[in-house]
Amino acid sequence: MKAADIRCASDLKLYQALLDNTDVRRAREQIERLEEKRKGPGVRRRLLSTSVRLSRSISAKLHQMADHCLERLGIESTLELYAYPGPMYNAACFKPEEGRVFVIFSSALLESFVEKELLFVMGHELGHHVYRHHEIPIGYILRGKGPPPAALALDLFSWSRYAEVSADRAGAFCAQDLQSVVRALFKLASGLRDERVVQFSLDEFLRQVDDMLAFGEQPGQGAPMQDWFLTHPFSPLRVKALTHFDQSVLMRSGGIAESDLEDQIRQIMGLMEPDYLKGKTEATRAMRNLFLAAAIAIAEVFEGISDSERKVLKSFLEEGYALEKLDSERLREVLPRRIKAAREQASLAQRMQVVRDLCLVARAERPVAAVERELLEETARGLEVPPDFVAQCLEASAELD
Secondary structure, three states, rough: OOHHHHHHHHHHHHHHHHHOOHHHHHHHHHHHHHHHHHHOOOOOHHHHHHHHEEEOOOOOHHHHHHHHHHHHHHHOEEEEEEEEEEOOOEEEEEEEEEEEEEEEHHHHHHHHHHHHHHHHHHHHHHHHHHHHHHOOHHHHHOOOOOOOOHHHHHHHHHHHHHHHHHHHHHHHHHHOOOOHHHHHHHHHHHOOOOOOOOOOHHHHHHHHHHHHHHHOOOOOOOHHHHHOOOOOOOHHHHHHHHHHHHOOOOOOOOOOOOHHHHHHHHHHHHOOOOOOOOOOOOOHHHHHHHHHHHHHHHHHHHOOOOOOHHHHHHHOOOOOOHHOOOOOOHHHHHHHHHHHHHHHHHHHHHHHHHHHHHHHHHOOOOOOHHHHHHHHHHHHHHHHOHHHHHHHHHHOOOOOO
């Protein structure tokens, strides 16, 4: 089994789509130009001046762990390890420079984590390198001079969370011990290490995930909007995802199938990014009904449904939907009632997701017709979605998920 074989499928799919995104390509080109013009010190120079290099002579055991991770993940680049003083448990892997890979740890983490926990952390950070996550300049895009289009921002955050799932798998692949992996995440989440105060329990930590999952079954209780803009999954979700990974064919003979594993991961991550097209709650049904009526109305309002609009609609809807048999006039009549039902049943985050997807339907034909924009804005107002969200989504250059 190789590192590429255990990468999260959703991470890879979103990663490839983002690399093709016009705004992301533009940002990468800007960074390349800046790096060509840069005359000051690079990453290695900054690390040498602000932290302590952990050479093999002063940290032989840590380098033995590093050698193990490099071999497991198939990395041939030169690795340099660094430490900096800090009370928080933290580690990071920097973008490679001149053939070198850099991993830095806080002093608190190195002093508090045992060997297999450190193997997980080091494998996680090296996972970001082996999967080339640094190729997506998410920080540069999100903290640039102007905010990115809303749809692109959502895609970036969603991808970042799945990228963490891949990195966690790389860490678990190196540690080969689920109990130690989860204990490391428990320490990272709680800041606790002294078992005289709190005794770690894998089962209890997983029960916290079950309590989170229960919220997803309640009408109108989708992921709060702030959850959409987090780069890392919640720690309990990472634990649940790693538990499924440990029980899969990727880690043991006779485990659950890879396709089933990826379905489970998407379900878990849905707590932070609701998927209303397949949900079974009252809220998701209301959202699905709204999307069908509004999408058909928007596509047809200007010169009928075009081939490109039909293609986009089919990408959202199940195969059982025959677009030519749908009564568009009736759907237009029931649209106000469906807007009202979605507003009452769904959270703001879920309603914004519907508006975003309706904008993707409208953008199938460029430029977006004035009557289509008016219908989008009318729907957004009815759903009590911020008025500028429609404009942001229409101006975005993100691809379909």
